[in-house]
Structures are given as structure tokens and as C-alpha cells.
Amino acid sequence: MTNVATEYETVIGLEVHAQLLTKSKMYCPCNADYADSPPNTHVCPVCLGMPGVLPVINRQAVEYTIMTALALNCQIAEVSRFDRKNYPYPDLMKGYQISQYDMPFSHDGWLEIDADGEMKRIGITRVHLEEDVARLVHVQNEAGETYSLVDVNRAGVPLMEIVGEPDLRSPEDSRQYLMKLRQILQYLGVSTASMEEGQFRCDANVSIRPLGSQEFLGKVEVKNMNSFRAVYRALAYEVERQRQVVEAGDCIEQETRGWVEEEGRTVSQRTKEYAHDYRYFPEPDLPPLTIAREWVEDIRARMPELPDAKKERFLRCYGLTEYEVNLLTETRAKAEFFEACLASLEGEGETRVRQRAKAVGNWMLGDFARLLNAANVEIGDALVKPEQIVEMLDMIDSGVISGKIAKTVFEEMFQTGKPPRQIVEEAGMTQISGSDELTEAVDKVLAANAKAVRDYQSGKEGALRYLVGQVMRETRGRANPDLANQILREKLVGGG
Ligand code: ADP
Ligand code: MG
Ligand code: ZN
Numbered sequence: 469m470t471n472v473a474t475e476y477e478t479v480i481g482l483e484v485h486a487q488l489l490t491k492s493k494m495y496c497p498c499n500a501d502y503a504d505s506p507p508n509t510h511v512c513p514v515c516l517g518m519p520g521v522l523p524v525i526n527r528q529a530v531e532y533t534i535m536t537a538l539a540l541n542c543q544i545a546e547v548s549r550f551d552r553k554n555y556p557y558p559d560l561m562k563g564y565q566i567s568q569y570d571m572p573f574s575h576d577g578w579l580e581i582d583a584d585g586e587m588k589r590i591g592i593t594r595v596h597l598e599e600d601v602a603r604l605v606h607v608q609n610e611a612g613e614t615y616s617l618v619d620v621n622r623a624g625v626p627l628m629e630i631v632g633e634p635d636l637r638s639p640e641d642s643r644q645y646l647m648k649l650r651q652i653l654q655y656l657g658v659s660t661a662s663m664e665e666g667q668f669r670c671d672a673n674v675s676i677r678p679l680g681s682q683e684f685l686g687k688v689e690v691k692n693m694n695s696f697r698a699v700y701r702a703l704a705y706e707v708e709r710q711r712q713v714v715e716a717g718d719c720i721e722q723e724t725r726g727w728v729e730e731e732g733r734t735v736s737q738r739t740k741e742y743a744h745d746y747r748y749f750p751e752p753d754l755p756p757l758t759i760a761r762e763w764v765e766d767i768r769a770r771m772p773e774l775p776d777a778k779k780e781r782f783l784r785c786y787g788l789t790e791y792e793v794n795l796l797t798e799t800r801a802k803a804e805f806f807e808a809c810l811a812s813l814e815g816e817g818e819t820r821v822r823q824r825a826k827a828v829g830n831w832m833l834g835d836f837a838r839l840l841n842a843a844n845v846e847i848g849d850a851l852v853k854p855e856q857i858v859e860m861l862d863m864i865d866s867g868v869i870s871g872k873i874a875k876t877v878f879e880e881m882f883q884t885g886k887p888p889r890q891i892v893e894e895a896g897m898t899q900i901s902g903s904d905e906l907t908e909a910v911d912k913v914l915a916a917n918a919k920a921v922r923d924y925q926s927g928k929e930g931a932l933r934y935l936v937g938q939v940m941r942e943t944r945g946r947a948n949p950d951l952a953n954q955i956l957r958e959k960l961v962g963g964g
Contacts, residue, residue: 475679476714478707479687480642480672481634484649485627486659487600487667488532493624494599495523495566502621503665507605515624517561522753525550529597529626530757532658533573534767536628537595539652539774542577544764550597550751555744558616559601561623569748571756572596579652580776581644583637590645591633600625628659634673634684639703643696646670651775655800663695670699675720676710685720690734692726702727706734778803786810786825795833801848806832808854809861827861835875839882851885852878860888872945873897901948903955906939909947910955913938924960932956 493500496514513521534544551569577592602623608614630649636642650661650668661668675687690706693699705727710720725734750756773781775797782793782803797803809828813821840847860877863869869877869892880891892898900906913935914921920938924931932953939952 474715476676476707476711477679477681478636478638478703479634479675479677479684480636480638480703481687482632482636482642482645483671483673484630484632484646485600485669485671486536486630486653486661488529488626488628489657489659490526490528490532490626492526494526494529494597494626496624498624500625502625505621507617507619507621510621511623515561516620517563517623523566523751525754525757526626529628530573531767532626532656533595533597533628534759534764535656535771536630536653536658537574537577538764538768538771539656540574540577540579540592540595540630542574542592542595544574544759545571547571547756547758548573549756550754551748552751553598553746553748555746557601558618559604559623561602561620565598565601566751566754567598567629568596573759579632579645579648581641581648583641583644588635588641590635590641593631593633595628595630598627598629599623600627634675634687639700639707642672642703643700646696646699648775651798655772655774657772657800666694669694672699672703672706674703674706674710676707676714686722688720688722688734689724690727691724691737692728694729698727698729701732702734705732709734772800785821786829787822788825788829792829792833795837796829799847801846802832805847805854809857811854812858824861827864828857831857831861831878835878836882839879843882850882852881853885856881856887863888863892867901867948868892868898870899870945870948872940873899876945897946899948900943900946901951903951906943906947906951907955909939909942910952910959913942914956914959921960932960 488500490500492498493510493515496512498510498512498515500510502510514523537544549568549571550566551571552564553567553569554564556563572594573596575594577595578589579592580587580589582588600622603619603621605617605619606614607617632645636645646663650663653659653661653668659667663669670693672690672693673687674690675685677683677685688706688710690702693702706725713720721736721739723739724737726737727734778797779793782788782797783790786793788796795802796806806825806828810821810825813824836847836850836852840850860869860874860881864871864874869888873892877888877891877897880886881888884891900909917935917938920931920934924935935956936949936952939947939956940949
């Protein structure tokens with residue numbers, strides 16, 4: 469028998485938890501925005517898990533969950549229910565989490581990702597709602613003793629869980645899926661979806677199987693990744709680890725493993741033997757929720773345009789490249805800024821709209837992006853506003869300033885927030901299009917560059933370009949180059 473190397477296929481399904489941007493917590497009136505608060509300042513008997521208290525459902529959290537489910541093409545349940553998930557852990561104040569088990573708010577949706585240049589639908593199993601747990605802070609004192617502190621601020625913050633089908637086939641697929649999901653949540657405004665700050669967390673389930681097999685084999689759940697890069701690396705590591713285990717003739721043990729960023733590997737945390745029995749049962753303190761179809765439609769009507777639809781429309785209406793469109797729709801704020809710059813063109817012809825769109829896009833992806841980046845400022849916080857970009861582009865179009873001067877003007881707009889017209893007037897940067905003023909500069913340049921003049925007259929065309937450059941320099945960029953060219957030619961032909 470020949471030994472043919474088996475090829476494997478990777479199977480990945482992601483479970484994502486996203487903190488929702490509600491004002492209050494999931495089941496009590498405590499402020500959910502705790503990030504910059506001292507420990508244990510956003511607490512009450514409900515989120516502390518005192519006996520005898522009653523939870524109340526946060527309506528906004530339910531709306532955000534339904535909105536997300538709609539954005540992920542899910543079916544919205546007619547009736548939904550909360551369940552108790554029981555397990556003892558120091559960060560779980562009540563000894564149970566109010567979550568959802570068999571009657572989640574939604575199920576059976578999909579999310580489209582770009583898998584190697586091909587659009588691929590990844591199934592969404594369900595989107596449901598639960599609550600976050602407290603935070604344990606592990607400390608070591610000067611004597612070297614270690615102990616843990618509990619900060620209850622986070623306990624009870626609304627947590628939305630998005631469970632994906634095992635449809636992903638590579639770490640890169642998984643990264644695309646997560647980025648797309650984050651973008652959608654951010655567009656909807658339901659979560660900051662910041663992975664670094666723990667507001668968007670991912671548990672990755674991964675298994676491998678012989679290529680061609682349709683069977684799902686034992687999976688490993690990997691936790692503790694707090695960046696997209698970490699998810700990618702953890703999955704790549706885990707796929708390779710599993711391949712080696714299988715090739716050595718061993719079985720993959722169903723287990724939970726943790727990603728250790730510094731070591732670049734996953735380590736076993738608990739095996740199937742110790743798998744939890746959560747003893748789910750319906751939450752007796754909360755009624756099942758009937759979700760009226762009118763409410764669902766009302767939520768749908770309030771949804772913003774989503775990234776894919778926006779991209780498609782930008783491509784169709786503005787004649788931009790796919791590359792440009794991807795960058796301009798990266799965040800909702802960017803896309804809205806871009807379109808605000810075109811608002812004044814309503815009713816104008818397509819050519820004009822496209823020409824202006826190209827110009828706005830160039831500035832946004834060029835100088836503007838560079839300055840934002842250098843200053844580490846988000847577009848929404850920039851001093852430059854769309855109206856000012858429009859004013860600047862109008863000034864370029866009508867010849868008041870040259871494209872070159874505009875770069876200087878824009879930089880000052882960015883630093884000061886002053887309108888471009890004011891900057892140009894204060895600095896006397898308007899373009900010189902009057903021949904009198906320009907002729908003066910041309911004469912000066914000709915007098916100082918006898919050699920270039922001789923060169924031109926002996927047939928070297930390149931010398932003219934040099935002289936135009938000198939005129940631009942003399943006028944500190946304010947000369948209209950076409951006019952400078954024309955006056956120079958006249959003078960040179962006339963004998964200098
Ligand atoms: P568990 O009960 O362990 O949480 P589930 O069947 O509910 O397992 O699935 C949880 C996650 O694991 C889902 O995101 C799903 O897509 C993924 N998953 C299920 N089976 C596999 C598999 N064989 N390989 C990779 N991922 C899987
Ligand atoms: Mg799981
Ligand atoms: Zn509370």
C-alpha cells in the first residue's frame with residue numbers, strides 16, 4: 469500500500485460576544501458605561517445578585533439585538549424567552565447568567581464575506597441576548613502573595629451573542645468574517661465592537677477533516693484572543709497542531725484551549741470530561757416576549773444603509789474604483805462625510821457629480837487621511853468640515869487657488885478649522901491670473917536665468933519647463949501655470 473499524504477480541510481465556526489451601547493444595564497437601571505469609572509461604582513442589588521430582587525428587560529438592548537439580527541438576514545422569533553444558565557464562578561454574581569437557550573430572538577441568517585475574491589455566505593445560527601459578568605482583577609502584592617478582586621461594574625451589561633455556522637474554511641475567512649461583522653455593528657451603532665477593549669470577543673471553534681469529507685469531526689474551542697491578528701494566529705496554530713496530532717495517529721480531544729499571545733500557541737484549559745452542565749431552565753422572573761411584527765418593521769425602517777449596499781451604490785453613482793469605495797465606506801462616519809461633500813451638487817449632471825466625487829475621494833484618501841492618521845484623530849472629530857472641503861474645491865475649480873496652493877490651504881484648514889477662503893485671503897494666496905502681476909515675475913525670472921533663456925532659444929524645450937518652475941517659485945506657487953507658460957513663450961520668442 470502506498471502512503472499518500474492526506475489533505476485536510478479546515479472547519480471553523482465563531483461565537484462572538486458584543487457589548488451593546490445601551491445607557492443602562494440589561495436587567496437594572498445602573499449605568500452601562502463603566503469603562504472609566506472606579507471599581508464597583510455602577511452597582512445595585514440587581515446586578516450584585518442579591519436575593520429577592522427582580523430583573524427588568526432593557527428594551528433598547530432587545531431592539532439592538534433585533535436590528536443586528538435583521539442586518540444579518542436572520543428570522544426574528546415570534547416569541548422569545550430568557551433562560552437561566554447555571555454555573556458557579558467568582559465573576560458570576562447570581563450564580564447564574566440570564567441568557568437565552570432554545571427560544572432566542574433570532575435564527576438562520578447569513579453574512580457575506582470576500583473569500584479569496586469570491587463572495588461567500590456564512591450561515592448565522594442565531595443572535596441572542598444575555599448579560600456580561602463581573603471582572604476579576606488578579607493582583608500580586610509586595611510580599612508576592614496573589615489574590616483576586618472583583619469589579620462588579622461590568623456585571624449585567626447587555627451582551628449580544630452571534631453564533632456562526634461552521635462554514636468558515638480558513639483563518640483568513642475567519643478574519644474577513646469578524647471584520648465584516650464588526651463593521652456592521654459599528655454601522656448600526658449598537659456596539660463599539662472594539663476587540664482591544666473587550667467589547668467584541670470571539671471564541672473560535674475549529675476542527676479539521678480529510679478533504680472531501682462532509683462530516684464534522686471533534687472540535688476545539690479557542691478563547692482569549694483580543695485582536696483580529698490574534699484570532700488569525702491562534703487559528704493557524706490550532707489547525708497545524710490538529711494536523712500533527714491526526715498524522716501521528718492520535719485523536720483530537722474535544723476541549724477548550726486558551727491562546728497565549730506571548731508564546732504564540734494554544735494551551736489546554738479544560739477537556740470535555742469537565743464540560744459544564746448548565747442546567748438551563750426558563751427564567752422565572754421574566755415573562756416570555758412576544759415580538760410584534762410591527763415592531764420588527766419599525767426597527768427595520770430605522771436601520772441605516774449597510775456597508776454592502778453603500779458600496780454598491782457608491783460604485784454605481786460615483787464612478788470610483790472598488791479600492792476607493794472600500795476605503796470610503798470603511799466606517800459610516802467616513803462614508804457620510806464623503807457624501808456630505810457632494811450634497812450641494814443635488815440636481816447636477818452625472819459628469820459633474822462624478823468629477824467632484826473623484827476630487828473629494830482624492831482629498832479624503834490622500835492629504836486628509838494622512839493628516840488624520842498623523843494626528844490620530846477620527847474623521848468625525850476633525851476640525852475640517854464637509855462645507856469647507858466644498859468651498860476649497862470650488863476655489864480650485866474657479867481658479868482662485870492652484871491645486872498646489874490648495875495643499876497648503878488644506879493643511880491649515882486641518883490644523884485650525886478656518887474656512888479656506890479666510891485662509892487664502894489672510895495669507896494672500898490667491899492665484900495670480902492677471903497678466904500684469906505675472907509679467908513682473910516673469911521679467912524677474914528671465915533676468916536672473918540668462919543660461920536657461922539661451923538654452924531655450926537654442927532649441928531646448930526643457931528649459932521652458934524650468935523657467936515656469938522658477939516663476940512658480942518666485943510667486944510662491946500662486947502663479948497660474950498656464951498663464952506663466954504663455955507669457956514666458958511670448959517673451960522668449962520676442963527675443964527675451
Ligand atoms: P457547543 O455546544 O460546544 O457550544 P455548538 O454545536 O453549539 O457547540 O457550536 C458552537 C460553535 O461551534 C458554532 O459557532 C459552530 O459553528 C461551531 N462548530 C460546531 N461544530 C464544529 C466543528 N466540527 N468544527 C468547527 N466548528 C464547529
Ligand atoms: Mg460554545
Ligand atoms: Zn445594577
